[in-house]
Structures are given as structure tokens and as C-alpha cells.
Amino acid sequence: MAASLAEKELAQLIVTSLNLEVSADEIEPDAPLYGEGLGLDSIDILELSLAVSKTYGLQLKSDDEDNSKIFSSLRSLNQHIQTHRAK
Amino acid sequence: MAAFPLISHSKRDQVFAYRAGLPVSVAQFLREVESLAQILPERHHILNLCADRYRFAVGFSAALLRGQTSLLPPNYTPSFVARLGQSFPDMYCLADSEVQLPDIEVMQYPQVPVKDDAAMPSVPAIPAKQRAALVFTSGSTGHPVAHPKSWGSLCKGAVAEAASLNITRNSGMAVLGTVPAQHMYGLESSMLIAMQNGLVLVAERPFYPADICAQLAALPQLRCLVTTPIHLRSLLSESRHLPAVAFVLCATAPLAPQLASEAEARFGAPLYEIYGYTEAGMVASRRTTSGAAWHLLAGVGLVQDENGSRMVGGHVEIEAPLSDVIAGNPDGTFTLHGRSADMVNIAGKRSSLSSLNHHLNEIPGVRDGVFFMPDDSDGATKRPLAFVVAPGLRGEDILGALRHSVDAVFLPRPLYFVAELPRDSSGKLTRAALTQLLERCAQK
Numbered sequence: 001m002a003a004s005l006a007e008k009e010l011a012q013l014i015v016t017s018l019n020l021e022v023s024a025d026e027i028e029p030d031a032p033l034y035g036e037g038l039g040l041d042s043i044d045i046l047e048l049s050l051a052v053s054k055t056y057g058l059q060l061k062s063d064d065e066d067n068s069k070i071f072s073s074l075r076s077l078n079q080h081i082q083t084h085r086a087k
Numbered sequence: 088m089a090a091f092p093l094i095s096h097s098k099r100d101q102v103f104a105y106r107a108g109l110p111v112s113v114a115q116f117l118r119e120v121e122s123l124a125q126i127l128p129e130r131h132h133i134l135n136l137c138a139d140r141y142r143f144a145v146g147f148s149a150a151l152l153r154g155q156t157s158l159l160p161p162n163y164t165p166s167f168v169a170r171l172g173q174s175f176p177d178m179y180c181l182a183d184s185e186v187q188l189p190d191i192e193v194m195q196y197p198q199v200p201v202k203d204d205a206a207m208p209s210v211p212a213i214p215a216k217q218r219a220a221l222v223f224t225s226g227s228t229g230h231p232v233a234h235p236k237s238w239g240s241l242c243k244g245a246v247a248e249a250a251s252l253n254i255t256r257n258s259g260m261a262v263l264g265t266v267p268a269q270h271m272y273g274l275e276s277s278m279l280i281a282m283q284n285g286l287v288l289v290a291e292r293p294f295y296p297a298d299i300c301a302q303l304a305a306l307p308q309l310r311c312l313v314t315t316p317i318h319l320r321s322l323l324s325e326s327r328h329l330p331a332v333a334f335v336l337c338a339t340a341p342l343a344p345q346l347a348s349e350a351e352a353r354f355g356a357p358l359y360e361i362y363g364y365t366e367a368g369m370v371a372s373r374r375t376t377s378g379a380a381w382h383l384l385a386g387v388g389l390v391q392d393e394n395g396s397r398m399v400g401g402h403v404e405i406e407a408p409l410s411d412v413i414a415g416n417p418d419g420t421f422t423l424h425g426r427s428a429d430m431v432n433i434a435g436k437r438s439s440l441s442s443l444n445h446h447l448n449e450i451p452g453v454r455d456g457v458f459f460m461p462d463d464s465d466g467a468t469k470r471p472l473a474f475v476v477a478p479g480l481r482g483e484d485i486l487g488a489l490r491h492s493v494d495a496v497f498l499p500r501p502l503y504f505v506a507e508l509p510r511d512s513s514g515k516l517t518r519a520a521l522t523q524l525l526e527r528c529a530q531k
Contacts, residue, residue: 041496062298
């Protein structure tokens with residue numbers, strides 16, 4: 001499934017805030033962000049959580065939901081943001 | 088024979104830990120340690136992976152009671168754990184969640200039934216010379232290098248640390264750590280500092296700024312935060328209201344002085360840094376806003392001669408030379424002039440560039456390769472990058488192979504494919520040549 005507009009924006013935020021070498025449209029919406037997929041680690045997740053907070057006004061918390069589930073893919077992270085972002 | 092008590096708490100009904108918001112008494116902790124010690128397997132070496140700091144402390148203590156040594160590796164990659172298993176064939180693992188490690192017997196942390204009516208257990212005394220832990224670094228060829236820690240040395244260090252931070256013993260202060268207990272800083276400053284000074288350990292390890300604030304606010308007013316520059320920076324930029332603390336303790340990487348001043352102003356409390364290295368553990372502390380000089384912990388001395396700098400005395404067991412460049416000051420303090428060029432330290436994880444290079448060049452198809460650490464003097468977290476000569480290999484092949492032997496934080500970012508490395512006539516790679524190569528690669 002192709003990336004939605006919101007997912008593309010989030011992919012761009014990930015690439016910019018983490019200085020990644022890949023371009024935003026190379027990030028597969030369903031591929032894992034952690035480990036084997038995009039290769040992000042816990043320091044990236046902390047950096048990314050700051051960028052998400054600044055851009056979407058949403059503070060991530062580990063007790064919201066299973067952390068590894070939120071960051072399992074671009075799609076699931078985007079879904080979490082769209083559901084919980086400041087209205 | 089000299090011995091040190093497992094914990095220094097003076098009353099049995101004193102709070103020993105907070106776990107999920109609930110207090111655990113000293114008596115309850117001691118009974119849990121006793122129960123677990125009875126069912127640990129008959130081995131000499133334990134890899135304690137409990138993420139819950141309270142359970143880690145129970146496992147560490149039960150192992151001490153049984154004369155077992157806790158192993159603290161620098162990373163948990165399959166390759167390093169396998170090498171550890173070769174060096175310590177009787178090693179087993181204690182875990183409180185599912186672990187995926189090859190060929191190791193895993194004991195799940197048991198639900199120990201704790202009876203309240205049992206007689207008050209006494210505080211066990213552990214021989215000072217007993218080997219409590221082996222802390223590992225990764226040698227230049229990736230092999231584990233062990234640094235022994237005796238129980239007496241760990242106890243003396245924890246008491247000296249508390250004294251240097253002006254901590255009142257048995258004050259009941261709660262210690263919240265954002266670092267795991269499984270490396271030297273976390274072991275010393277989030278667990279042993281509580282056990283050996285009558286403070287209260289906190290089981291949780293919050294990650295996001297919102298979690299750190301919520302966890303702090305849920306603790307009684309007398310509390311402190313043990314953290315790293317990365318967590319501190321995100322906490323300051325993210326959280327508008329910071330809960331009051333007695334002090335903030337920071338270590339693992341140099342903290343920018345502006346960040347230290349901001350932290351002190353926002354928390355309304357002093358910010359201390361701890362300086363240490365694996366061989367000796369922590370050896371000095373400073374209040375960052377009071378100046379750049381480091382103050383040695385009680386009993387520790389600095390020796391500088393033709394063999395370099397080393398720490399002696401106090402809780403220091405091994406007089407290993409320091410890899411950092413330091414200068415002693417007349418008043419007994421010292422100033423740090425530069426970190427060792429070979430050491431990479433990211434979020435408390437340490438590796439040497441030579442070890443990273445070894446793993447890179449071990450990959451089939453890599454003809455030549457080198458890791459490079461960009462300048463991090465601006466205070467931002469920098470990642471190592473790498474240049475590789477590997478026609479026929481793709482980036483994901485190399486990253487996939489490295490992931491097996493190198494901790495994820497050290498994976499090269501980015502990985503540059505080049506035709507050849509700028510080696511000089513003697514085959515050496517200078518920092519200047521690599522800096523130029525980086526400029527050329529970055530322009531493309």
C-alpha cells in the first residue's frame with residue numbers, strides 16, 4: 001500500500017530530525033523502524049519523540065501503549081500520532 | 088576476614104525500594120533475596136538481565152549470597168554473548184522477560200511468595216574480597232576483557248560517592264535512574280548508592296521526558312535523578328514543569344556547561360557529574376556550574392609519571408592507566424583535556440574504534456574499511472561513520488553483518504562506499520586525510 005500524505009510528512013520529519021541517509025520516499029510504510037528495518041535505536045526514538053512533540057504537539061509516553069508497537073512501522077507511528085495529537 | 092553488609096539500612100521496616108508506586112520494606116527485600124538464593128542453580132557466573140531494577144538488585148544480592156559473580160558485558164549482541172559463553176561455560180541468565188540469546192540456560196525470575204509473618208531476616212555480610220562482578224570491555228579484536236570488582240571495592244565506592252554528593256545516609260531519599268543497572272554507572276549510581284547508604288531504590292527506568300517527570304512526581308519529595316546528557320537534554324526541551332529534586336546526577340558523556348546551568352535553574356537543584364572508567368569505576372565528581380575541575384572521591388589519588396596517569400587508593404582495585412588526557416591541579420583536583428581518540432562513547436555505551444574496525448574488516452567481501460568519529464565539540468550526539476572498500480557488497484549486507492557483532496548505537500551512519508582509503512606511505516590513516524575524504528563524500 002502506498003504511503004498517505006500524512007505518512008509522507010512523517011517520513012520527512014524522521015529523515016530530517018535524525019539526519020538519515022535515506023530519502024523520505026524510500027521509507028516503506030510497513031517496514032519496521034527499529035533494528036533490521038530502518039535501523040533506528042533508542043537514542044533515535046528519543047530524538048524523534050522530541051520532533052513529534054514539536055511538530056504535532058503530542059508527548060509520547062511509554063505507558064500509553066506498547067512502545068515497540070507504536071514504533072513498529074511508519075504506518076503505526078502515524079496512526080498513533082493522528083489518533084492522539086492535540087486537536 | 089573483613090566483610091561488608093549487603094545493605095546499610097538501619098531499620099527492618101524502612102522502605103528499601105519503590106516498585107510500581109508501592110513501597111517494598113527492607114525485611115521484604117531480604118526475604119526475597121533469601122528465597123531466590125535458595126533456588127539459583129549451582130554455578131559461578133550469572134548474566135542478570137532483569138530490566139526491573141528491584142529484581143536486578145534481588146538477583147545480584149542472591150548471587151552474592153551464593154558466591155556467584157555477576158557478568159556485565161558492554162553489549163548483548165549475539166557475537167559478544169557467544170564469546171562470553173565460551174569464556175564462562177557455566178554462565179546462566181536470570182531474566183524477567185523473554186530473552187533471545189543463543190545457547191544459554193535462562194532462568195525466569197520467579198514469583199517469590201513473600202510471607203509477612205516470617206521472622207525478621209538478618210542482613211547478610213559478604214566477604215570484602217568476594218568477586219561480586221566482572222565488568223567487560225570489548226578488546227581490539229572484539230574479545231571480552233574482564234575487569235573484576237570485589238564486593239568491598241563496590242561498597243567503599245558507593246559510600247565515597249554519596250559523601251561527594253553531600254548525601255545524608257539513611258535519609259530515605261528515593262533514587263530514580265534513567266539508566267539500566269547493567270553497566271558500571273547504573274550499577275554504582277542507581278543501585279549500590281541506594282543499598283550502601285540507606286537510600287530508596289526505584290525499580291522503574293523511565294525513558295520519555297513525560298515518563299521521567301511523572302515517575303519523579305509520584306515519589307516522596309526527597310528524591311534525586313540519575314541520568315545522562317541525552318535524557319537531560321530531551322527532558323529540558325520537552326517538559327515545562329520539572330518536579331523538585333535534591334540533585335541531578337549525570338554521567339557517561341561530557342555535559343555542555345549551558346545545559347548544566349539550565350538544568351540547575353529549572354530543577355532548582357545542583358547538578359553533579361561523575362567521572363569514571365571501567366577499570367576503576369567512578370573516581371571523581373564535580374558540580375558542573377562551579378568549574379571544570381574534577382574532585383577526586385575520598386581516598387582516591389592521582390598519580391602521573393612517565394607511564395601516564397592512573398588512579399590509586401580508596402576503592403580503586405586496579406591501577407590501570409587512563410585513556411583520557413588529564414592534568415592534575417595543585418589543589419588536588421584535575422582537569423580533563425581530552426577524551427581518548429580511540430574511545431567512542433554513545434549514551435553510556437563504550438567501544439573502541441579499533442574494535443569496530445576489526446569487526447568491519449572481518450566481513451567477507453570487505454577489502455578495507457575504517458570507522459571515523461566526527462567532531463562532537465558542539466555537544467550534540469554524534470554517531471560514528473565508516474568508509475568501506477567493498478565492491479560487490481550492498482550497504483544492507485554490511486550493516487546486517489555488523490549488527491551481529493556491534494551494538495546498534497555504533498552502526499555507521501552513514502556508510503560511505505569508496506574506491507580506496509587515503510592511506511599514507513606507511514599504510515596509516517590520519518584524521519586529516521579521513522576528514523578530507525568525509526568532505527568529498529558529503530558533497531556528493
